[in-house]
Amino acid sequence: MKFSIKSSVLSHGLSAVVGAVPTKATLPILETILFEAEGESLRLTATDLEISMIETVGAEVREEGSVAVPARRLLETLRQLPDILITFEVDERANIKFSTDKGTYKLVGEKADDFPALPDLNDGTTLTCDSTVLKKAIQKTLFAVSSDDLRPAMMGVYFEIGTDKTTFVATDGHRLVRYSNKGLQSAEPLSFIVPDKALSQVSKSLEDRECSLTISDAHVVFESGETVIISRLISEQYPNYQSVIPRDNDKSLLIEKDQMLATVKRVSVFSSTTTRQIRLQLGQDQLLIRAEDLDMSSEAKETVACEYAGDSMEIGFNARYLADVLNNVDGDTVRFEFSTPNRAGIVKPADAQENEEILMLVMPVMLNTY
Numbered sequence: 548m549k550f551s552i553k554s555s556v557l558s559h560g561l562s563a564v565v566g567a568v569p570t571k572a573t574l575p576i577l578e579t580i581l582f583e584a585e586g587e588s589l590r591l592t593a594t595d596l597e598i599s600m601i602e603t604v605g606a607e608v609r610e611e612g613s614v615a616v617p618a619r620r621l622l623e624t625l626r627q628l629p630d631i632l633i634t635f636e637v638d639e640r641a642n643i644k645f646s647t648d649k650g651t652y653k654l655v656g657e658k659a660d661d662f663p664a665l666p667d668l669n670d671g672t673t674l675t676c677d678s679t680v681l682k683k684a685i686q687k688t689l690f691a692v693s694s695d696d697l698r699p700a701m702m703g704v705y706f707e708i709g710t711d712k713t714t715f716v717a718t719d720g721h722r723l724v725r726y727s728n729k730g731l732q733s734a735e736p737l738s739f740i741v742p743d744k745a746l747s748q749v750s751k752s753l754e755d756r757e758c759s760l761t762i763s764d765a766h767v768v769f770e771s772g773e774t775v776i777i778s779r780l781i782s783e784q785y786p787n788y789q790s791v792i793p794r795d796n797d798k799s800l801l802i803e804k805d806q807m808l809a810t811v812k813r814v815s816v817f818s819s820t821t822t823r824q825i826r827l828q829l830g831q832d833q834l835l836i837r838a839e840d841l842d843m844s845s846e847a848k849e850t851v852a853c854e855y856a857g858d859s860m861e862i863g864f865n866a867r868y869l870a871d872v873l874n875n876v877d878g879d880t881v882r883f884e885f886s887t888p889n890r891a892g893i894v895k896p897a898d899a900q901e902n903e904e905i906l907m908l909v910m911p912v913m914l915n916t917y
Contacts, residue, residue: 548582548584548610548611548612548613548614548635548636548637549584549608549609549610549612549634549635549636549637550584550589550606550607550608550609550610550634550635551606551607551609551632551633551634551635552589552604552605552606552607552632552633552635553630553631553632553633554625554628554629554630554631554632554633554647555630556604556605556606557589557604557625557633558622558625558626559604560589560591560602560603560604561580561591561602561618561621561622561625562622563591563600563602563752563774564580564591564592564593564600564601564602565580565593565618565619565622566593566598566600566748566751566752567593567594567595567598567599567600567748568580568593568595568618568619569595572595575657576615576657576661576662576663577594577595577596577663578617578618578619579615579616579617579618579656579657579662580592580593580615580616580618580621581593581613581614581615581616581659581662582613582614582615582616582635583612583613583659584606584608584610584611584612584613585608585611586608586611587605587606587607587608588603588604588605588606588608589603589604589605589606589608590602590603591603591604592662592665593618594663594665596663596779597742597744597745597778597779598742598744598745598748598776598777598778598779599665599666599776599777599778600748600752600774600775600776600777601665601774601775601776601777602773602774602775603773604773612637612659613659614637614641614643614656614657614658614659615641615656615657615658615659615661615662616643616654616656617654617655617656620654621654624652628647628649631647631648631649632647632648633645633646633647634646634647637656641655641656641657641658642654642655642656643655643656665777666763666765666766666768666777667763668761668768668775668777669761670761670763671761671762671763671764671766671767671768672733672735672737672761672762672763673759673760673761673762674708674731674732674733674759674760674761674762675757675758675759675760676730676731676757676758676760677730677756677757677758678753678754678755678756678757678758678771679755680728680730680731681731681749681750681753681758681760681769682749682750682753683726683728683903684704684713684715684726684728685704685715685746685747685749685750686750686875687715687724687726687875687905688704688715688716688717688724688726689704689717689743689746689747689750690717690722690724690871690874690875691717691718691719691722691723691724691871691907692704692717692718692719692743693718693719693720694719695719695720698720699781699783700740700781700783700784700785700786701717701718701719701720701785701786702742702743702781703717703740703741703742703743703745703746703781704716704717704740704741704743704746705717705738705739705740705785705788706737706738706739706740706741707736707738708731708732708733708736708737708738709732709733709736710732710733710734710735710736711729711732712727712728712729712731712732713727713728713730713731713732713733714726714727715727715728716785716788718786718788718908720910721865721868721909721910722868722871722872722907722908722909722910723788723791723792723891723907723908724872724875724905724906724907724908725788725792725905725906725907725908726903726904726905727903727904727905728902728903729902729903730902730903731760737762738785739762739767739780740780740781740783740785741767741778741780741781742778742779742781745767745776745778748776749769749776752771752774752776753769753771753774753776754771754772754774756771756772757771758770758771759771764780765779765780765782766778766779766780767780791891791908792891792893792906792908793884793886793890793891793893793908795886796884796885796886796890796892796893797857797884797886798829798855798857798858798860798884798885798886799855799857799882799883799884800829800834800853800854800855800857800882800883800884800885801853801854801855801880801881801882801897802834802851802852802853802854802880802881802883803851803852803853803879803880803881804873804876804878804879804880804881805879806851807834807836807851807873807881808870808873808874810836810849810851811825811836811866811869811870811873812866812870813847813849814836814837814838814847814848814849814866815838815866815867815870816838816847817838817839817840817845817846817847818838818839818840818866819839819840819841819842820840822865822912823865823866823867824838824863824864824865824866824912824914825837825838825863825864825865825866825869826838826861826862826863826914827861827862827863827864828859828860828861829855829857829859829860829861829862829885830855830859831855831856831859832852832853832854832855832856833850833851833852833853833855834850834851834852834853834855835848835849835850835851836848836849836850836851838866857885860885860887860888861888861914862885862888862892862911862914863888863911863912863913863914864892864909864911864912865912868909868910869909872894872907872909873894875907876894876895876896876905876907877896877900877905878896878897878898879897880896880897880898881894881895881896881897882894882895882896882897888911888914889911889913890911891908891909891910891911892908892909892911893906893907893908894906894907894908894909895907
């Protein structure tokens, strides 16, 4: 195997797939990236057995072949090189020599036959959409994914693809996000759960162009341009998220988003480091936000102007969860819908966006008595 390639091109390709290389691999072969030189291109593949990433870059191939190359050491070397031409030579024992006009470097690789086989990329239902639809859906939902190993179904984003729109759902039991977009549709309804790690890589890697999804029983493939990301699906039943969304929250609060977010962040500095509890006291066209840490004898409160005409009410939230939700609401004004202090609050943008809809839910916390 022999080929030449610009260091910047190879570095870009490796950076696109190195996210799938595990930091602590159970198998040494997983610490490598598979190089496959053929025609006028070099295909780079990395996997941790749950997520696989493929990137294709241009190269001058003199002898076709394949080899598994130690990932981290090669990438670190490339980052220290200027943008120059590199020539790779690999013998039948997977010994790798790459050289530039600056010097020569040697590595011991692994045989390509030992690299884990990838799932069949042609198996399943294929859909297309603009990658910006997927990126926005991931941005709006990923923060609410659970990290609890005991609830594996909630450790990913639930895709509910319908004939007129797709609904993306994430929840960790404290927050819930339901985001719908008409930019992705299917002739037949589909539903599946994609792990958060895979979606994080999708968000970073997909180009702003048309993207295809191929969904099979056990895997989903995201493909855009020269980038392919394959993820194993979470084979669990997603919770009935519809049942936890309140239907009769009749107390409506309209408030300027950035002002409320800044107030929540300031006041939460004075909250308990254990509970992060803050209080929202709803009154006639004003919202009082309070926090207190009895152990540290600290307290803060601020009043924010708003539009509210309902009965007075006091409700408690975890400040971090509330700030996360506010951070992910589009627009300048946010709408809260409340019912009682022990029922979830609904958060929406005041102005709906065309072809999309978002609803966020925050569970309240039991208020301590001062």
